[in-house]
Amino acid sequence: MIKPIMHDSNFLTQKSMTATKNDQAVLADLRDTLTAHQAECVGMAANMIGIHKRIIICQMGILPVILVNPTIVKKSGPFTTKEGCLSLSGERTTTRYQQIEVSYQDQNFNPQRQQFSGWIAQIIQHEIDHCDGVLI
């Protein structure tokens, strides 16, 4: 189901909780909502649609990929950049890392560990920050 986008910074700065298999519906809602906003949005975290669970979705090429309970376990190559966010107005300067290694569960809740770099790594870092209540 397409959900409304949250803009309340009190809500968005709270930390999200560990997701479980009971949160399957959130995965579908994130897919539907990202698809509805794909012209202006490359990634979302569940709290952006009102759910404080650690679930993110990132546009990887044409494929939206879901990462459940993602954690950055390694990072290298810091750089400064500007980002926007569907939940905020304007762009803000932030520090990101070129390369990251992420442990997470996939959409079937199977454990995964994967390296990402460049633009996709940047989107994942932005969305994991959302899970921690950190806004750009």
Ligand SMILES: CSCC[C@H](NC=O)C(=O)O
């Ligand atoms: C560079 S990461 C930007 C991510 C942002 N989405 C919000 O969480 C967006 O503009 O899609």
